[in-house]
Amino acid sequence: MKKIAFSIAKSRTKFLLLLFVVEMVVLSLISPYFFSINNLVQVTQFGAALTLLSLGESLVMIAGRDGIDISVGSAMSLSGVLFGLAVMNGCSIFTATVITLIGGILLGTVNGLLVAAAKVPALIATLGTQYIYGSLALYLTGGIPISGFPDSFKALSLESTFGIPNQILFVVVPVTFVVFILVYKMKFGRRVYLLGTNPEAAKYTGIREKQIRMCVYMLAGLLAAVSAIINNSWLMTARADAGSGMEMQAITVAVLGGIGVAGGVGHLGGVLIGVIIITMMNSGLQIANVNSIWQLATLGFILIIAIILNHMMERFVANVEKSRK
Amino acid sequence: MKNKFRRIMAASLAAAMTISMLSGCGGTSNSTEEEKKEEKTETDGGGNAESSDKLKIAFVPQLIGIPYFTxxxxxxxxxxxxLxxxxxxxxxxxxxxxxxxxIMDSLIKQGVDAISLSVLDSSSTNPYIEKAQEAGIPVYTSDSDAPDSTREFYVAQALDEDLGRTLMDRLAAQIDGKGQIGIVSGESTATNLNTWISFMEEQQKEKYPDIEIVDIRYTQGGSSEQALKQAxxxxxRYPDLKGLVAVASSTIPGVAQAVQQEGKAGQVKVIGYGSPATVKPxxxxxxxxxSILWDAYELGYLTVWAGxxxxxxxxxxxxxxxxxxxxxxxxxxxxxxxxxxxxxxxxKDNVDDFNF
Structure with a gap:
């Protein structure tokens, strides 16, 4: 029992798992409709875009030097608009997807160049590009949402296979898998973490900081583009404001998931559970017909309570261990 | 000694964890219970609290917290x-x-008995109208329609044609049937707004050859600031403008303010589909x-009756x-x-008779 308590206190991921269980119990008590496997699986579709965005966001934060990417929301909007325009101008879904993914990487590259090469602080650089990407998206659409995708495009986000939403089964799960391999099984990931923990030491071990940092931003842009395509299929519309506010949600989830703002700290697994917690909560409160005004407040509440609790427990464990020595 | 200390520590840690879990969990359940209570008063048909055997009729407005939908x-x-x-x-x-x-997804899962919605963007909600119908739930539109969907029927406030033509008639009467007018609308995909605009244009073409519609501007989400800018x-751009139509209710404050700021009150006539409370000031x-509108209270009543x-x-x-x-x-x-x-x-004469 003690051991379990200690390990929960020490790891944000385990702590979040506990929080998740508590949340499930509470939500099931509120509404009898919530807790069914079918519902739980179907609900994941609402977290699809957020999962990808927050993975990108988390990597940027892990890579340190106050890394943050405020432009992911706008990048998602703009890539979504690119996709819409491509399809409307006669491209096939496949070609449009390729164009959009390249577009997403380019948007990330701009961020990367600004932060890694031009040494603009990440907060300012991506705040700037957030506005630029958002404006471009608005300009390209003239503020008019693009709809009229071919009906077959629904297959991506509005249909399920084996009861699992397609965008989760065929996009989010494989992409997450690849990202995890990249980060936790390959040199790239170790370099990102080292860069975040100690950039000076990283330099002396021969890690090319610029390159890694560029890659991290490009990855965030690419993931934003993927989430844009999923979102387009889900709403069957490309909107210039599709991603507005998503950057804040992504940052919220990353922080909840245990990613340290200073860099080098946290595990993407925690972020995934963070996404699930937030998505389940929104859906659960919705099913219980809780006024959506309160849903936002509950989100803030959970974020703050979770972080405070976790910190308290961490400190406690640290004290115990110290006194043991 | 050391052992004892560890035991005490472990015990207090366990206690702390229980407390923290309780407080965490208690906090959420408290707030949710409150919400539940609030929700109950809101969803209850005024009857008994236990109303699970009653028919559940749902309405999804475009947004909450504005007088019209309230x-x-x-x-x-x-x-x-x-009922x-x-x-x-x-x-x-x-x-x-x-x-x-x-929201529609959650309503389907709750297995309500009928769903009505005020459509914002039909291409996004149409697939979910079908999903609900597959689950055996009748879906109908109210307030804003999606004619291209499989909805059962549409609860209309007034015929779109009447609304469009009436507005043009009233504005024409105000500007003596001649001059330039501009239109500021809400979301460009909002089917109801677009239909009204098209009937305004038709009425203008048929009856008022001396009126010219110079431009139609759209605002995202019908935002008031954007409406102000557009106006x-x-x-x-058109200094001789005689009239401005604020099509979306939410654009009226912006358009009216713009006219006032320019000192053109009375010179540029503002008209639109605004609720009494919105247009009163x-x-x-x-x-x-x-202002042209309908009785939103009765529309809500009719929506539930139809459901x-x-x-x-x-x-x-x-x-x-x-x-x-x-x-x-x-x-x-x-x-x-x-x-x-x-x-x-x-x-001016009847604006005080309504409370929305």
Missing amino acids: AMEEGGKKAAED GVEFLYTGATQASAAEQVK QELMT FMDQGVMEE KMAAEGKEFEEVNEIEGISNPVKWDAEKKILLLGEPLIIN
Whole structure:
């Protein structure tokens, strides 16, 4: 029992798992409709875009030097608009997807160049590009949402296979898998973490900081583009404001998931559970017909309570261990 | 000694964890219970708290927290009370098709007996209308339609044609049937707004050759600030502008303010589809003379009434006399439109008679 308590206190991921269980119990008590496997699986579709965005966001934060990417929301909007325009101008879904993914990487590259090469602080650089990407998206659409995708495009986000939403089964799960391999099984990931923990030491071990940092931003842009395509299929519309506010949600989830703002700290697994917690909560409160005004407040509440609790427990464990020595 | 210390520590850690879990969990359940209570008063048809056997009629507004939809909610609640059904009024704080989709999904899962919605972007909500129908739930539109969807019927506030033509007639009367006018609308995908605009244009072409519609501007989510900017721009670009139409209710404050800031109150006539509460200050200031609308309270009432009929699988009569609604309600079986009535013209004299 003690051991379990200690390990929960020490790891944000385990702590979040506990929080998740508590949340499930509470939500099931509120509404009898919530807790069914079918519902739980179907609900994941609402977290699809957020999962990808927050993975990108988390990597940027892990890579340190106050890394943050405020432009992911706008990048998602703009890539979504690119996709819409491509399809409307006669491209096939496949070609449009390729164009959009390249577009997403380019948007990330701009961020990367600004932060890694031009040494603009990440907060300012991506705040700037957030506005630029958002404006471009608005300009390209003239503020008019693009709809009229071919009906077959629904297959991506509005249909399920084996009861699992397609965008989760065929996009989010494989992409997450690849990202995890990249980060936790390959040199790239170790370099990102080292860069975040100690950039000076990283330099002396021969890690090319610029390159890694560029890659991290490009990855965030690419993931934003993927989430844009999923979102387009889900709403069957490309909107210039599709991603507005998503950057804040992504940052919220990353922080909840245990990613340290200073860099080098946290595990993407925690972020995934963070996404699930937030998505389940929104859906659960919705099913219980809780006024959506309160849903936002509950989100803030959970974020703050979770972080405070976790910190308290961490400190406690640290004290115990110290006194043991 | 050391052992004892460890034991104490472990015990207090366990205690701390329990407390923290309790506080965490208690905190959420407290707040949710409160919400639940609030929700209950909101969803209850005024009857008993245990209302699971009552028919559940849901309405998804475009957004919540604005007087117009609150008036519909009030009307719906009254109808639920009168008819003995449960009324679920669930919307998001922002006008967003994505949020509407999420809400519809949750309503389907709750297995409500009928879903009505005010459509924001039909391409996004149409697939979910089909999903609900696959689950055996009748879906109908109210307030804003999606004619290209599989919805069962549309509860219309007034015929779009009447609304569009009436507005043009009233504006023409104000500017003596000649001069340039500009239009500021809400979201460019909002089907209701677009239809009204097209009938305004038709009426202008047929009856007022001396009136020129110079431009139609759109604002995202019908934002007031954007409306203000668009109206300013229109007045700058067309200095002889005689009238401005604020199509979306939410754009009225922006457009009216723009006219006032330019000092052109009375010179540039503002008209639109605004609720009495929205237009009252501008009528008092002399920026607006008239507003065209309908009784949102009665529309809410009719929405719930129609939902009960749909849930019970009953057909509408050609003319329905409904207690709680002042005028008889017509049913157009061909277009599948349930019509509340004629447009309501709001002016200085009757603006105080409504509370939305």
